[in-house]
Amino acid sequence: MHTLDAPTAVRPWAAVPPLAAVLRRAAVLPLVALGVLAVACAEPSAATPHGAEPPPSVDPIAPAADTAVPPSPAPEGTFEGRTIAPTMSHLGADWLTRPERITEEDPDALHAALAVRPGQTACDVGAGNGYHTVRLARGVGPRGRVVASDLQPEMLELLRERVAAEGLTNVVPVAATDGDPGLPAGGCDLILLVDVYHELAAPEAALAAMRAALARGGRIALVEFRGEDPAVPIKPEHKMTVAQVRRELEPRGFRLAQRFDGLPWQHLLVFERAP
Numbered sequence: 167m168h169t170l171d172a173p174t175a176v177r178p179w180a181a182v183p184p185l186a187a188v189l190r191r192a193a194v195l196p197l198v199a200l201g202v203l204a205v206a207c208a209e210p211s212a213a214t215p216h217g218a219e220p221p222p223s224v225d226p227i228a229p230a231a232d233t234a235v236p237p238s239p240a241p242e243g244t245f246e247g248r249t250i251a252p253t254m255s256h257l258g259a260d261w262l263t264r265p266e267r268i269t270e271e272d273p274d275a276l277h278a279a280l281a282v283r284p285g286q287t288a289c290d291v292g293a294g295n296g297y298h299t300v301r302l303a304r305g306v307g308p309r310g311r312v313v314a315s316d317l318q319p320e321m322l323e324l325l326r327e328r329v330a331a332e333g334l335t336n337v338v339p340v341a342a343t344d345g346d347p348g349l350p351a352g353g354c355d356l357i358l359l360v361d362v363y364h365e366l367a368a369p370e371a372a373l374a375a376m377r378a379a380l381a382r383g384g385r386i387a388l389v390e391f392r393g394e395d396p397a398v399p400i401k402p403e404h405k406m407t408v409a410q411v412r413r414e415l416e417p418r419g420f421r422l423a424q425r426f427d428g429l430p431w432q433h434l435l436v437f438e439r440a441p
């Protein structure tokens with residue numbers, strides 16, 4: 167027998183309270199009513215200054231969606247869990263032409279791997295003072311052109327001086343904004359970003375703009391200091407891992423077409439437009 171432990175629904179007698187219990191409840195009722203009146207007439211408390219607004223938890227029929235916490239947006243200055251690096255100032259432009267760059271970055275090997283062809287349009291995004299612009303301009307030759315884009319007018323001025331000093335006439339400097347590198351729509355056979363992508367303040371918009379700027383069969387090449395390698399003496403937010411680059415580009419309409427691991431400190435990752 168389990169009568170004492172049985173649930174109320176199977177104990178029909180429990181639904182009819184004994185007479186003594188009914189009398190006890192009747193005696194308590196006026197006290198409860200007085201209590202309710204006292205609460206209703208009381209001054210509003212500091213916790214509920216307007217008195218009339220009950221806390222949300224006392225509304226048992228509010229739909230769950232009303233109390234759901236919306237997902238928090240990504241913290242400002244981050245993208246796909248990565249901290250976006252600050253822009254390298256034009257005041258440090260000399261660092262871009264330091265002689266050690268030849269051994270640390272091997273630009274000849276990089277350009278051999280990129281293999282631009284005469285007549286092509288190469289777009290150098292974040293061109294700085296033109297270190298790679300000049301090499302690209304020689305590669306595409308007088309029938310081709312280089313669109314050299316940068317955020318900082320001072321960098322573009324240094325770039326113009328350099329291009330003029332080299333006697334090159336196939337370079338078009340353009341002013342970029344955070345989300346728009348200013349490239350010709352469908353016009354770039356190659357978009358090159360050397361040590362730039364991790365600095366883009368609005369990567370989502372910039373990636374969409376660069377994708378729209380690729381010519382048929384065009385490529386976008388990212389050169390980034392290797393984030394996986396603690397021996398590369400560069401600040402962490404100025405380095406990237408292959409996994410992180412793929413995490414950011416592949417969901418946005420790009421697929422990895424070529425990976426070159428022959429540079430001393432950097433990755434060269436070449437993407438195409440995904441179908």
Ligand SMILES: C[S@@+](CC[C@H](N)C(=O)[O-])C[C@H]1O[C@@H](n2cnc3c(N)ncnc32)[C@H](O)[C@@H]1O
Pocket residue numbers: 253254262291292293294295296297298315316317318321342343344345346347359360361362365366367368372
């Ligand atoms: C570290 S420098 C690299 C310059 C050049 N690519 C080189 O390797 O010598 C980074 C450059 O990217 C530029 N930059 C940063 N964000 C940019 C953006 N959203 N659009 C265009 N240029 C940008 C900066 O102004 C700076 O000149």
